Amino acid sequence: MLEKLSIRNIVLIDKLDLSFERGLCVLTGETGAGKSILLDSLALALGVRADAGLVRAGTDQGSVTAEFSLIPSHPVFSSLGDIDVEPGEPLILRRMLGSDGRSRASINDQAVSAGLLRNVGETLVEIHGQNAERGLLDARGHRALLDQYARLEKEVIVVGRHYETLQKANEKLERAVREIEQARVDEEYLRHIVEELSELAPEEGEEEALAVHRSNLMHAEKIAEALRDAEKALTEHGGVENRIRSATRAVERVIEKASGKLDPVLESLERAAIEMAEAQGVINSVAGDLDMDPVGLEVVEERLFALRAAARKHKCEVSALPKLLESFVARLKAVEEGDREIESLRAAAAEARKKYVAAASALSQKRKAAALDMDRAVMAELEPLKLGAATFTTDVSELPDENWGSHGFDKVAFLISTNPGSAAGPLIKIASGGELSRFMLALKVVLAQAGSAPTLIFDEVDRGVGGATADAVGDRLRRLAEDLQVLVVTHSPQVAAAGEAHWNIRKSEVNNATVTSVDRLDQEERTEEIARMLSGASITEEARAAALSLIEG
Template sequence: MLAALSIRDIVLIDRLELSLDEGLCTLTGETGAGKSILLDSLGLAIGARADAGLVRQGAEQGSVTAVFDLTDSHPARALLDENGIEAEGDLILRRVQTKDGRSRAFVNDQAVSVGLLRQLGDMLVEIHGQHDERGLLDASGHRAILDAFGGLEPKVQQVRKLHAAAAAAREALAEHEAALAKAKAEQDYLTHVVGELDELAPEPGEETALAEERALMMHSEKIAGDLSEAEQALSGDGGLDARLNIALRRLSRVAEQAGGRLDAAIAALDRTLVEAAEARDQVALALRAMEFDPARLEHVETRLFALRAAARKHNVQVDSLAALAEKLRGQLQEIEGGEAKLGSLRKAADEAGAAYLTAAKALSDARIKAAAKLDKQVMKELVPLKLDKASFKTQVDVLPEDQLGGPEGIDRVSFLVSTNPGAPHGPLIKIASGGELSRFVLALKVALASRGSAPTLIFDEVDAGVGGAVAEAVGLRLAELAGEVQVLVVTHSPQVAARAQHHFRISKSASGETKAKKDAPLATRVETLDAAARREEIARMLAGATVTDEARAAADRLIGGQS
């Protein structure tokens, strides 16, 4: 419930602190005293549109703070938790409006967006006035109201889950169909490319090996000449081998006479002869390998150029051609298996859609039954409100089966009324007059009191245009409603005011030090009335400008009759 309201520098209110309690609270006062300012201020705190004109003349900014006392299970706490805001204790909404049009919003002293403030406000307060188009008068919310009345939220949650599953299945099917269509369009191209690459049969590292072999063959003639000269230097009569042998023989003949001094030289020459022979053999081997083969060179170049051409064509490295072939071969296999997967996805989408439709139809049937019960309860409330010739109908329009439903099902729900027998039903806000509209809203709220209402309901002149027995009936219904939720009523009806547990009087007077000045600015005041003051206020409402003893006696009878 709304526990406190603090207003600073809004229109005619310079400073106001208001404490509220449970039950029925009435706000009364002369026309123009500032009752609408109070409601506009509260609206600002719960996310209504900002307006620089709300700032009191001479002030730089105005502010409104609303404090709410909520149960631990109230959905507003879950919303706070989702947004990382401390959710324990009282919930404090604050709005600051500057005279240059800027506006700031705070929840529990944490800056938030106005959108979040409005979300919270919608959960906490419902304001109903003759020209209000929110809440019960907003057709977009009628389905949710009917679901709350019928206790259908679990069914709605199930339908939402099935709708999400069906939507996901349809999306997966659509994506696969698009991918398959694209793949099929490229199938001939893929087949051609894979055939080319398979025929080429590239191998990793092949380019490097071919390039090295080609470079070697292109330089083989010069290399072969040098190798031949080297081979001649190592062999033959005048070669290194012959000279080393001569030296070894001569040293060996005198080695014994040298007393071992030539042993090391002889051993070195032996090793040198062995290694020289090895070098000669390797040179001969390399020379035979360097024999120029034009056919082999042509084959190597043809292969190398074919690999490089394929790499350029597909914009990859030569070593990646084999991997590309595997990738494209996999795409072809996917096309072949795509039809089977397509059938599987179609079956899944059909099954998900059928499950959603079954649940949505069951929800629709439950809504139709709940609508009949709601109509019956509202019609019962219309009689004492002197709307016995009017009728109320909750219309549930079920979408044709060929039209897809939404997350909340396949129904459109609207509250329709007819104010005269035989007259066609139409939207509540278009058919009912101001006084009738307020009473229709009141009848609906009484019927819905224990089902999904915000913890605080505000009625702005719900009794406008009625009096006597009708006003008495309005007061009785408001009192009934206040047994379920906190109800604040702006009223000019003494019959309604007499039903209140808490009574506030709104007045307008000069403020503070300026009271003695003739042209002193006026300020709106709110006074909590005790029993005596309440009696006097109700008497004023009965008598007008001059309160008589007869009016006081009538006020006593009204108050006494409600106790």
């Protein structure tokens, strides 16, 4: 439960320290005294979005600290992660808010994110105010409220996972259908390209080899002429070979007289003769190997130009043509085998739908069972609230396929009938102002009892009711407070009289500044405050007597 609340520099509050207790805690005060400031301050400590406008004018920073006492088994202790908090020890939530809008959050003086603070706060306090009432009236939120009542969070998560799988399967199927349809539109073109490139049959590295061969063919005539000139130079006018032989004979005639000095000369001439013979042989061999066929050059150029034309057509390099052919063949194969792939994807989507429908149906059955139980619980609350002739029904119906979602396929709506025999309809259309407040209280009580928060706050839940009905509201809140800590902000003297502890919120001038203060009332002060609520500004003895009667009653 909420034990302490400390507020510094928040709107009209300069410094405020409050201690709360179990049971029904009542907060009263004149309109504009600052009751909403108190609730906004607590909400800040619980992790709601920070607003720089909450910081008191003339100050740089405001802060709110809320201290809670919890049983060791409370689920909040298992959600604190790395925070060093022992189960059962006090939990202190603190929020610091600067005038620039920046905020810092901590739990037991350990820095945490605003998101973690909010998650923790939601397990500690439930605030049922005017915003919550509007949520109860909005049918779009009724399904979530029923799931909360029935504690179906795990089942909803399972359905959500199956829905995500179904969505992905459907998207994959739709994408494949679009692709195959587009591919079929292009099928004739694909076949033409595959036939064209298959006939061309490009090979890797072919362009380079053809370019070299073409260059050789184009220069073959000049090479042959050069070889002829070389051979002519070696053979005309008797040839170099004959000259070498003549030189050799000349040396041989005198070699015996040279005492071996001419031996190297003779050896050199012999080597020269051999080299010349080899040179002539190589010239003849190369000349014989030359491809002088102009038709061959034409064939090579035609092949090379065909490859380059295909590359230009497909806007790629010649070297990329083999891979391009492979890709077109694969696309054509996909078209030809597309029906099998589509059938496979369609079967996967059908299986995903089957699992989703099974999980959603199981969730729907649990919702319908919970709806009956919730209806009985709400109906039990209506009699004490002077609505015994009214009926409350939680309608669970199936949505059309296009509206299915991660939450399942149920539409949930809270319907009421205020008179026997009249048709049930939405809350906001059927109930009058006073009836609506009581229906809201009945719903809030039932939903609150299904929650895990040990502290409930009701903001003006008695709005629009009075007399015996207000008595009934106060009595119901007091009975609810037997199991939970309940804080109620009220303008009703009957509700205020039902409280076990009473605080008065008032606004005053201090040092030329307006401040809000909160005072714990003793028995005499409490009687005086309820008398004020009964009679207005001028408190009469009759009002005091009536106040005392309400308290004792």
